[in-house]
Amino acid sequence: MAASISATHSPASTGPPGSRRDSYDNLEPLFETLSELAPEDARRTRVREDILCRALPLAEHIARRFTGRGQEYDDLLQTARVGLIKAVDGFDPRHGATFLGYAVPTIMGEVRRHFRDRTWAVRVSRTVKEVHVRIGPATEILAQRLGRMPTARELAAELDVELSEVTLALIAANCYTTQSLDTAPDDDESSSAYSLAAQLGRLEPSYELLENAMSVGPLLAALPERERQILVWRYFGMMTQSEIAARLGISQMQVSRVLTRTLAMLRSEVLSEPVPT
Structure with missing residues (x-):
């Protein structure tokens, strides 16, 4: 479905971000029309696709907010579009809320679940993933409030979780991505002879020095x-x-x-x- 949205991308989603707000704002009348049409009515499909196309810039905007965190923009965009579809299908105008107020947390939640469930290089528990996702926003809030970076104990109090859970989440952040053994230590791809894999198994002279020191130590004392x-x-x-x-x-x-x-x-x-x- 996300691919079909891309294929039916409307002109309303083109142009600079500042000029696209009206394309997904004030969509409630279309949702009222949608709710009045029967599921088998062909007009209902067209109205739904019109809403999706007009709301596409919202998914693009949210996807851009999560760039620079180790994930390709295209993957984030597809995930945000899935969240948009869920928002369109789950929104009920009879509750009195605006579509924008409902769609933003729905799409952002879908993107955060993408980071939580699919982008960890090492398997960690779901609880640790959830705390890890919450640490970032909480750190920004506390840093502004305290004028410095918060401690793990302050993060735990802000998130209302145990200190051990925050500690595990901070440690698990090192498992988020891994580095290839073919990567050169200086990030120079041409230096394949000096890759991390080439360093494995080499004789470490410090080990011999340590062994000698351990052997000679008692003799020196005597x-x-x-x-x-x-x-x-x-x-x-x-x-x-x-x-x-x-x-x-x-x-x-x-x-x-x-x-x-x-x-x-x-x-x-x-x-x-x-x-x-």
Whole structure:
């Protein structure tokens, strides 16, 4: 049906947005005519299609409001048109409300359900999706009211939900979209050699450093205090052998011998290599 609406797009929906308001405003008389016609009356179909065509700019306007959120405009437009059809079929002029007042929340609700149900890269619960959809408008309201970004607790109070539900919704926002492993880290599509997939499985040198540190740590703690202090000054304090010798009141040659002997012992303990004589 949404495709048929597009095919019967009337001239009233063309032109700049500011000139199209009258095309979907004041449609209540047409709905009164529609309600007086029998379902099998061919005129009823024509009146309904006339209402849909005149209200098309409303669906387009609402679809544009949701652009820039990771969804194609064409998909949003089709969803908004489905909401428009539901609004036209569900509106009853006898209730006294205007069609515009009824159609806007109906169409926006359809688009929000589209975001909630069909655009998550990872499956999350419906409750989390619903809270996630409400967080955006609530954040805007609280930011204007407080003059700063609201906390999760303030969002929970505004939405009248548990703090844990807001926290889960904020965490789940990271599951909204995923990134291809073929994507380059710098977003340069030509850099396929540096894609995320190419980085997987590579040897991480930091792991070896961590393993070495975990192996040497107990051995360093067991060293005599002077040998341990010389190692700390030399390799962590970046002091020269001469500076260490001056601080201890010994010769630079003695410092060198201590370092050589201590490092050989540590190597023997860690790698089980025999200390050369």
